[in-house]
Amino acid sequence: MYFDLLENAGSWLSEDDLQQARANLPIVYVDAIPVRVDSTGAVTEVGLLLRVLPDGSISRAVVSGRVLYRERIRDALMRHLEKDLGPLALPKLPASPQPFTVVEYFPDPTVTGFHDPRQHAISLAFIVPIEGECVPSQDALDLIWITPDSVTSIEFELEMVGGQGRLVRMALAHVGLLP
Amino acid sequence: MYFDLLENAGSWLSEDDLQQARANLPIVYVDAIPVRVDSTGAVTEVGLLLRVLPDGSISRAVVSGRVLYRERIRDALMRHLEKDLGPLALPKLPASPQPFTVVEYFPDPTVTGFHDPRQHAISLAFIVPIEGECVPSQDALDLIWITPDSVTSIEFELEMVGGQGRLVRMALAHVGLLP
Amino acid sequence: MYFDLLENAGSWLSEDDLQQARANLPIVYVDAIPVRVDSTGAVTEVGLLLRVLPDGSISRAVVSGRVLYRERIRDALMRHLEKDLGPLALPKLPASPQPFTVVEYFPDPTVTGFHDPRQHAISLAFIVPIEGECVPSQDALDLIWITPDSVTSIEFELEMVGGQGRLVRMALAHVGLLP
């Protein structure tokens, strides 16, 4: 989404070609909502990154990024999780390729409420338990872990853009913890 | 997939630009498995199209096609269902955007077993009850309705390519009717 | 749930035996969230019943009821939908037996937030498009159709008990329409 700054890294496309594609095709993304779980698998906390957006503003966000040509969805998820949470995060991807939802980000914010000013992105969203130590890397300024009750507060909702606050609430609903 | 012949119809891309994109980006698809259901919603039959493939061979296939730029997934599904089953098919799309699976078609048939020689396609797969009358149109030569038991027979499996026989069995598993 | 008044109708159990079972076993329920959808399957309205609860108070609620011995889940859903919405409602049950969530109602309201003072109920929850005419019957005083935005308002939330307001929001999240 609007939150991935180096989205062309590792691509076979030149920056020009990627711009061209973005003006003509929906782009495949993955969104990963990092969570901490207890010993029975129940979610106890949600992880939010702090990021500088392309326009210089600061925003809370989940892990998000593009799927590359000939890259498996699992590998794209692992690559973006490692990029944002560091190499020791030990993310536990779901066994199934079925996302809990599919988010349609449009340049026009009125179509779905999910908004990306740069492109039409179709994002497969997964909830990913994190078992290791996180070291926010690259573009992420910080990572905080917040309880389900707190993460849905108006305070955090206002710190997220493009519909990501709503996406976090949809993830909580899926795990049965929407307040 | 390999089964959609006029995949550039309605696009903003020239044929050259689409070729270029296909050589560099995963392309977003939808797969729809047409089914007949009884009054309690249980699947009684699966619909299979008969198609001439780009190489001139004939194959059984489900409904499949590309999502266009700025097109909603629902609208892409409706467009491809109408294109293949005619305007009176009355497809009943699921209320949720969650696909029952996501299929990764690769140019290399060994990666996932799902294969498209032309491109890397990521396809959101849905089971779609059809309530109206079907008139196979455009590229589809024919449409047949087959019981869950028969559609998994080796006979039909051999008439499907690219992994679509497996996709049909995955759909039957999802509705609890895998023999 | 607490909202089904004649839950013993059609059972093989005497009222005493059902009381006994309820004091010793989790009871299987189905919850159905009635929705109106547009021609592309997108949810436009949610249906809420108005009910007199066992204690004489009035509450908004979704369709809910027990699964009987040797009754298929589909048949239980159809039976409760017909009981509450009338015989011409034409509910369209999902093709898959996978519920969008499983709700655990406990006599102790602090365990999950879902509460049934009479029993431990485990409820399979489904979103069910309604295509026909509804005539609220039996215990339901009324049925209203409300937009996704309105149904999540504090006004309606306060009119639902036992966690059903939260269940409706979880259903909206599943269909991508949580405000």
Place this chain on the structure above:
Amino acid sequence: MYFDLLENAGSWLSEDDLQQARANLPIVYVDAIPVRVDSTGAVTEVGLLLRVLPDGSISRAVVSGRVLYRERIRDALMRHLEKDLGPLALPKLPASPQPFTVVEYFPDPTVTGFHDPRQHAISLAFIVPIEGECVPSQDALDLIWITPDSVTSIEFELEMVGGQGRLVRMALAHVGLLP
């Protein structure tokens, strides 16, 4: 299912009362398909128990057992997994309460094809990655890990009863690995 021998352990019901309930109510079960996954979460092996059935015959089976009164589904899953795989198995339950399917076991084998001669059981089925060491305990004679391709062979299918071979194939379909 038919595979859980000490299903009354820990219950508040006398054996007589449980018999009575089983003759009159659907009983809530959980089925857990144990899997080994690689570092990206993809399933590499499925675990099957070897069990002596009530009638003295031997059968392969997945983990299965009853949900007790006032027991959370998560806790029932953990209890049965620990009972069958030992205390060091480190099962990783999914974050969501949404089962990948719901299995309806009937005393009559012709209703759904899932069969339990003793009762009408409604079972929530989950795929559970196992990260630790397994020591098959109690009723399980043995535990073997088998690749997705092998577990669907006719050999293993014949060693499973009550529809569990089909359940394993449905689980493989859900994770995208049905051969």
